[in-house]
Amino acid sequence: MIxxxxxxMTMLAQYLAANGKEVSGSDIAEKFMTxxxxxxxxxxxxxxxxxxxxxxxxxxxxxxxxxxxxxNAEVAEALAGKQKMMAYAQALAEVFNQKYGIxxxxxxxxxxxAAWLGYVLDKAGISPSVMSGSYAPQFNGFGLVGKSDYxxxxxxxxxxxxxxxxxxxxxxxxxxxxxxxxxxxPEDYQDVFIEFIKKIPKKGFLIANFDDPIIKKIANVxxxxxxxxxxxxxxxxxxxxxxxxxxxxxxxxxxxxxxxxGELGDFCVQLAGRHNISNALAVxxxxxxxxxxxxxxxxxxxxxxxxxxxxxxLGEFNGAAIIDDYAHHPTEIKATLAxxxxxxxxxxxxxxxxxxxxxxxxxxxxxxAQSFGDADExxxxxxxxxxxxxxxxxxxxDLIQKIKNQKSKIKNILYIPTLDECEKYLRKNIERGDxxxxxxxxxxxxxxxxxxx
Numbered sequence: 001m002i003x004x005x006x007x008x009m010t011m012l013a014q015y016l017a018a019n020g021k022e023v024s025g026s027d028i029a030e031k032f033m034t035x036x037x038x039x040x041x042x043x044x045x046x047x048x049x050x051x052x053x054x055x056x057x058x059x060x061x062x063x064x065x066x067x068x069x070x071x072n073a074e075v076a077e078a079l080a081g082k083q084k085m086m087a088y089a090q091a092l093a094e095v096f097n098q099k100y101g102i103x104x105x106x107x108x109x110x111x112x113x114a115a116w117l118g119y120v121l122d123k124a125g126i127s128p129s130v131m132s133g134s135y136a137p138q139f140n141g142f143g144l145v146g147k148s149d150y151x152x153x154x155x156x157x158x159x160x161x162x163x164x165x166x167x168x169x170x171x172x173x174x175x176x177x178x179x180x181x182x183x184x185x186p187e188d189y190q191d192v193f194i195e196f197i198k199k200i201p202k203k204g205f206l207i208a209n210f211d212d213p214i215i216k217k218i219a220n221v222x223x224x225x226x227x228x229x230x231x232x233x234x235x236x237x238x239x240x241x242x243x244x245x246x247x248x249x250x251x252x253x254x255x256x257x258x259x260x261x262g263e264l265g266d267f268c269v270q271l272a273g274r275h276n277i278s279n280a281l282a283v284x285x286x287x288x289x290x291x292x293x294x295x296x297x298x299x300x301x302x303x304x305x306x307x308x309x310x311x312x313x314l315g316e317f318n319g320a321a322i323i324d325d326y327a328h329h330p331t332e333i334k335a336t337l338a339x340x341x342x343x344x345x346x347x348x349x350x351x352x353x354x355x356x357x358x359x360x361x362x363x364x365x366x367x368x369a370q371s372f373g374d375a376d377e378x379x380x381x382x383x384x385x386x387x388x389x390x391x392x393x394x395x396x397x398d399l400i401q402k403i404k405n406q407k408s409k410i411k412n413i414l415y416i417p418t419l420d421e422c423e424k425y426l427r428k429n430i431e432r433g434d435x436x437x438x439x440x441x442x443x444x445x446x447x448x449x450x451x452x453x
Contacts, residue, residue, distance in 0.1 A: 004026065009062070015095065024043065092165075097165065100168045116301070118152045126290065129148075130143040173279070174331075175215060180359050206228065230281040232274065237257050239254065240253070272340070272343050283297075320436055324438045337374035350430065377411060378412070380400050380403075380413075381396065
């Protein structure tokens with residue numbers, strides 16, 4: 001597997017290894033959050049790309065979509081040797097399409113929802129296979145290999161990878177314009193999800209978030225299967241209401257709309273933020289469709305502790321809490337900060353933001369600037385360019401200027417270019433009771449790991 005340390009590639013590698021395949025791979029030497037999972041799965045990883053890594057006897061070579069024959073010697077070598085090759089999305093689809101595939105899709109919340117649904121189904125005795133895009137401590141990895149025909153998988157819309165998949169059921173969380181480097185307009189982005197839900201068979205189902213105006217508009221007209229809607233405080237098939245926050249947990253009631261109607265009673269979850277009430281509703285609705293007993297849903301929904309890089313407490317430094325979060329889109333930042341403010345109402349909240357990709361930062365600059373209102377201090381690092389782009393028409397200073405123009409209550413807004421400089425600044429300035437929230441899809445978590453040590 002070329003580029004094995006990517007989260008999707010690791011998720012697939014773990015699954016294949018657990019199913020008895022002999023898996024090895026290559027990537028750069030840099031430390032990734034996936035290293036631990038690959039090591040625990042006993043998967044050999046060569047930490048450099050080299051044409052000599054390509055084994056002539058391999059039955060299949062899977063490569064990350066970040067690489068091609070122009071930018072990777074191994075891809076070029078495998079192509080020259082006419083070996084059997086597949087892009088990551090095609091290989092994942094080969095596995096997914098042979099199962100009763102339950103796809104978790106949308107712009108935000110896929111990882112949490114996929115892992116949460118998988119956890120509840122597993123604990124309830126359904127024995128699904130699960131592939132989620134982050135390390136889940138309760139799985140001891142990026143997923144589970146179950147005995148049943150069910151496969152719950154987080155699927156990514158980027159580069160329209162969804163075109164390869166044939167889902168039996170879909171959980172659609174939200175549609176919020178992203179990946180402007182691939183989708184020129186919001187309409188192009190929406191179309192990918194519309195085409196995807198059209199593939200749900202008549203006997204299948206769509207769990208649809210009707211708090212999202214786009215999903216509300218497209219769900220019934222495009223899905224041949226059963227549409228099951230959910231929302232907070234709105235008349236839908238599943239409604240969450242009477243939300244309360246107490247001692248770090250969220251409590252809420254659920255009512256079923258429709259003809260049969262009725263109260264499902266009280267629920268409790270350990271994950272903060274209103275967006276996680278929404279994710280929980282999707283899990284409840286899907287579990288009921290799959291025949292899980294309500295008593296099991298209630299118990300295991302509350303037991304779930306989340307996944308890595310999603311409001312993950314890494315430890316403490318000088319009596320300050322160090323928290324890591326993957327939020328890299330304005331909507332995610334806003335939702336995560338609202339949840340953090342709920343958990344820490346009186347603490348000084350310091351956000352270290354690592355913008356991810358030039359194209360996203362440029363296209364959503366105004367939205368980013370408006371998303372930090374719940375923070376007391378914001379530090380912006382240099383933009384993290386992905387493997388696909390190295391620079392482009394925008395700088396972190398532009399974002400800082402826009403945040404300053406907001407006239408918000410943020411007391412301090414700083415530009416600190418590198419991880420090392422930021423770590424030095426934090427070591428000098430954070431005090432007991434502060435909460436440091438590291439945000440971004442790049443490697444900003446490394447600051448937290450070093451502080452927490």
